[in-house]
Amino acid sequence: TQLLEQSPQFLSIQEGENLTVYCNSSSVFSSLQWYRQEPGEGPVLLVTVVTGGEVKKLKRLTFQFGDARKDSSLHITAAQPGDTGLYLCAGALSTSYDKVIFGPGTSLSVIP
Amino acid sequence: DADVTQTPRNRITKTGKRIMLECSQTKGHDRMYWYRQDPGLGLRLIYYSFDVKDINKGEISDGYSVSRQAQAKFSLSLESAIPNQTALYFCATSDHATFSTDTQYFGPGTRLTVL
Numbered sequence: 001t002q003l004l005e006q007s008p009q010f011l012s013i014q015e016g017e018n019l020t021v022y023c024n025s026s027s028v029f030s031s032l033q034w035y036r037q038e039p040g041e042g043p044v045l046l047v048t049v050v051t052g053g054e055v056k057k058l059k060r061l062t063f064q065f066g067d068a069r070k071d072s073s074l075h076i077t078a079a080q081p082g083d084t085g086l087y088l089c090a091g092a093l094s095t096s097y098d099k100v101i102f103g104p105g106t107s108l109s110v111i112p
Numbered sequence: 113d114a115d116v117t118q119t120p121r122n123r124i125t126k127t128g129k130r131i132m133l134e135c136s137q138t139k140g141h142d143r144m145y146w147y148r149q150d151p152g153l154g155l156r157l158i159y160y161s162f163d164v165k166d167i168n169k170g171e172i173s174d175g176y177s178v179s180r181q182a183q184a185k186f187s188l189s190l191e192s193a194i195p196n197q198t199a200l201y202f203c204a205t206s207d208h209a210t211f212s213t214d215t216q217y218f219g220p221g222t223r224l225t226v227l
Contacts, residue, residue: 004154031212042116042202042218043155050212088154092211097145098170100211102154 003027004091004103012109016078021106023072023089030092032072034063037086037105079110115139116219118203124225131190133222135203143206144186145216146170146178148199155202161186193226200224 004025013019023032031050035043047056049065049072056063060083062075072091076083086105093099116137125131135144146158147170157170159178167178175197179187190197201222208214 033211041220042204043216044218045215048212090155097160097211098157098168100157102156104152104154 004089004101006087006089006103006106008106009104010107010109012111013079015080015110015112018075018077019079019108020073020075021087021108023074023091023103025070025091025101027091027093027101028069030069030094032065032069032089032091034072034074035088035090037088038084043086043088076108079108081110081112084108084110114220116203116205116217118201118219118222120222121220122223124227125193126227127192127194129193129226131193131224133188133201133203133224135186135188135219137184137203137205137217137219139205139207139217140183141205141207141217142183143208144180145204145206146176146186146188147202147204148172148197149202149221150199158188190224190226193224195226198224198226 007022033048034046037043047063052067052069054065060077064073086107088105090102119134142163145160147155149155156172161167161180177189203219204216206214206216
């Protein structure tokens with residue numbers, strides 16, 4: 001069974017703090033996506049990383065794909081209450097959608 | 113108006129009942145997907161369709177069936193609902209077949225409870 005683990009499972013921080021969440025697997029992915037899901041809504045794509053070692057920035061969010069393409073991290077600088085949500089990673093074992101694995105998510109709460 | 117809509121948003125039913133969840137999209141995408149989300153397990157693919165005549169099973173298709181009535185409509189049916197099908201169900205659409213170059217657009221979800 002292919003697994004994608006995310007840590008921590010829950011995270012509660014004060015506004016203005018920095019944080020990093022992780023996505024790990026023993027499998028090699030051809031690409032990996034990060035999503036944010038808010039209560040009562042579906043996931044929304046934040047970024048896709050494709051190349052090992054790749055770093056992408058989206059305002060205060062920095063995404064990194066591991067050199068071996070087995071793991072990824074999401075770093076948020078100066079967290080804001082609007083960053084609250086469930087952060088999901090999804091890794092593709094091939095180019096086909098039926099080979100995509102979603103992690104269970106990290107639930108982030110940013111307290112004003 | 114939302115690009116991907118799902119009806120109903122919430123449903124409580126009893127074991128053995130037949131249930132249909134509906135999804136409609138206005139994005140003009142050919143590709144549509146059904147997922148279920150369970151706490152601690154992430155999203156799992158049930159069925160997907162790359163066009164009206166193309167239906168494919170996902171990771172967990174047992175106990176489910178789908179119908180692609182038109183480009184814009186993709187329905188998920190539970191023929192005889194059982195309690196372990198209690199979950200949050202999401203429909204999604206996309207414009208490309210390749211994950212690495214694609215963006216999936218998710219609906220708001222249907223919360224299904226089977227008693």
